[in-house]
Amino acid sequence: MILHGYWRSGAAYRARIALNLKGLSYDQQGVDLRTGAHRSDAFVTLNPQGMVPALEVDGAVLTQSPAILEWLEETHPRPPLLPMGPVDRAHVRAMAALIGCDIHPLNNLRVGKALRETFGADQAAVDAWAARWIVPGFTALEALVGRHGGGWCFADAPTLADCYLIPQIYSARRFNVPLDAFPRLLAIDETAKRHPAFAAAHPDVQPDAD
Numbered sequence: 001m002i003l004h005g006y007w008r009s010g011a012a013y014r015a016r017i018a019l020n021l022k023g024l025s026y027d028q029q030g031v032d033l034r035t036g037a038h039r040s041d042a043f044v045t046l047n048p049q050g051m052v053p054a055l056e057v058d059g060a061v062l063t064q065s066p067a068i069l070e071w072l073e074e075t076h077p078r079p080p081l082l083p084m085g086p087v088d089r090a091h092v093r094a095m096a097a098l099i100g101c102d103i104h105p106l107n108n109l110r111v112g113k114a115l116r117e118t119f120g121a122d123q124a125a126v127d128a129w130a131a132r133w134i135v136p137g138f139t140a141l142e143a144l145v146g147r148h149g150g151g152w153c154f155a156d157a158p159t160l161a162d163c164y165l166i167p168q169i170y171s172a173r174r175f176n177v178p179l180d181a182f183p184r185l186l187a188i189d190e191t192a193k194r195h196p197a198f199a200a201a202h203p204d205v206q207p208d209a210d
Contacts, residue, residue: 001026002056004046006033007206010104011065012053013167016206018069020197021158022076026055030208033109066100069160081160092154095144095161099168103137106130107171130175134168138182141165145184152188158195166192170203 003019003026005012019026031037031052038050047054047063055062062068073081082089105111107130115121115129141153148154153161169189172179179186192198203209 002029003027003053004029004031004043004056005053006031007203007209009033009052010108010167010171013170013201013203014163015053015055015065015068016201017163017166017198018072018081020200021079021081022072024076028207032208069163081158081163083154083159088154091148092159092161095141095153096164098137098141099164103133103168106133107175127175127177131177134172134175134177138185142182142184145188149184151191162188162192166198
């Protein structure tokens with residue numbers, strides 16, 4: 001398997017976490033979003049959307065991190081990243097979607113670039129924009145973890161929801177978003193720091209990191 005990603009991409013980060021949790025070996029190919037490498041002919045041939053991550057496996061190219069994570073769960077079901085019952089699985093997917101659909105897309109690199117280039121936003125304005133979506137999303141997630149968590153987002157083992165949460169906490173800190181109001185989420189982040197799969201996926205230790 002070859003994972004095409006950018007070290008600081010939240011979507012690529014969550015894919016690395018899931019691959020690591022499954023205990024799978026993979027090579028990495030860095031795609032520097034800052035230099036426009038994702039718009040190169042070679043990469044657009046690989047992924048017509050020109051976004052990371054893209055996972056090459058068995059002659060196929062998988063794109064969009066939710067699809068990649070679901071594929072991993074279907075093809076490598078142990079250890080599971082979704083609980084057994086259909087209602088519990090829906091809860092985990094909802095927590096993942098809260099981040100993946102309602103927070104992350106609004107504060108990724110291309111949105112920040114658009115804010116700066118189209119609207120003249122400075123870093124303080126970009127940080128405020130990110131907080132506008134992160135804070136209410138994390139407020140809801142904090143409550144959901146209070147209902148369903150047991151050390152992780154759901155019960156006592158990592159799930160898809162944690163694959164989404166940890167990169168979003170990393171992003172929130174980059175945007176200087178205060179996180180003291182989310183003690184449950186911060187506790188999960190501390191637990192993840194001690195978990196080998198999460199530690200190995202951290203942006204700072206990737207081969208293409210600055």
